Amino acid sequence: MKLILLGAPGAGKGTQAEVICNKFSIPAISTGNIIREALKNGTEMGLKAKSYMDEGKLVPDDVVIGIIQERLAKDDCKNGFILDGFPRTIPQAEALDAMGVEIDRVVSIEVPDEKIVERMSGRRVCEKCGASYHMLYKKPAKEDVCDACGGALIRRKDDAPETVQDRLKVYHEQTEPLKDYYAKSGKLRTVEGQEEVADTTRLMLAALEA
Ligand code: ADP
Numbered sequence: 001m002k003l004i005l006l007g008a009p010g011a012g013k014g015t016q017a018e019v020i021c022n023k024f025s026i027p028a029i030s031t032g033n034i035i036r037e038a039l040k041n042g043t044e045m046g047l048k049a050k051s052y053m054d055e056g057k058l059v060p061d062d063v064v065i066g067i068i069q070e071r072l073a074k075d076d077c078k079n080g081f082i083l084d085g086f087p088r089t090i091p092q093a094e095a096l097d098a099m100g101v102e103i104d105r106v107v108s109i110e111v112p113d114e115k116i117v118e119r120m121s122g123r124r125v126c127e128k129c130g131a132s133y134h135m136l137y138k139k140p141a142k143e144d145v146c147d148a149c150g151g152a153l154i155r156r157k158d159d160a161p162e163t164v165q166d167r168l169k170v171y172h173e174q175t176e177p178l179k180d181y182y183a184k185s186g187k188l189r190t191v192e193g194q195e196e197v198a199d200t201t202r203l204m205l206a207a208l209e210a
């Protein structure tokens with residue numbers, strides 16, 4: 001299955017991608033995670049992306065398209081994949097089409113802006129392995145410590161409240177038009193994001209069948 005997850009930053013794409021990729025044994029590919037990893041490793045691409053990311057802006061299309069092209073060429077993508085955070089603009093979606101990638105389903109997780117702002121303030125990530133947590137919805141066993149690797153949990157710079165507003169604006173202006181783009185080919189399904197992760201997952205799985 002080749003699946004795209006759409007939704008505002010903080011709508012829960014990453015969390016759902018993790019659950020669904022385990023269920024179907026396909027990789028979840030997050031451009032955000034790939035960029036943060038590159039940044040941590042001090043690669044040229046990472047450094048180029050940093051300023052955009054910190055300000056809540058999108059990294060230029062050619063950079064992320066290159067990242068995705070490279071990633072999708074890997075062996076583990078043969079039986080399908082979940083794209084989390086790509087495409088985020090119409091040109092990125094067109095590039096995916098031009099690569100000959102045939103997407104089966106696009107699921108948009110809908111969460112009102114007010115809720116997003118509230119959620120983002122509780123979000124934490126592991127400094128070491130990138131695993132994500134939430135102070136209300138997905139607490140680590142031990143406060144501020146990663147369950148998976150023991151790393152410290154920190155707030156991403158771009159999760160600061162002022163930056164979240166900018167990211168929402170970018171989402172509505174540049175990413176939301178993708179819903180129309182994929183609705184035209186009949187691939188779009190929308191799901192209301194729920195308080196409980198498992199409830200959203202249930203709706204998502206139903207949307208994949210429909
Ligand atoms: P979230 O889904 O929580 O917004 P991500 O981790 O997906 O966060 O992305 C964080 C940042 O990485 C974005 O704000 C943007 O700067 C950059 N980024 C990730 N994916 C893309 C993309 N497809 N196009 C452009 N920029 C991207």
Ligand code: ZN
Nearest residue numbers: 126129146149
């Ligand atoms: Zn960790």
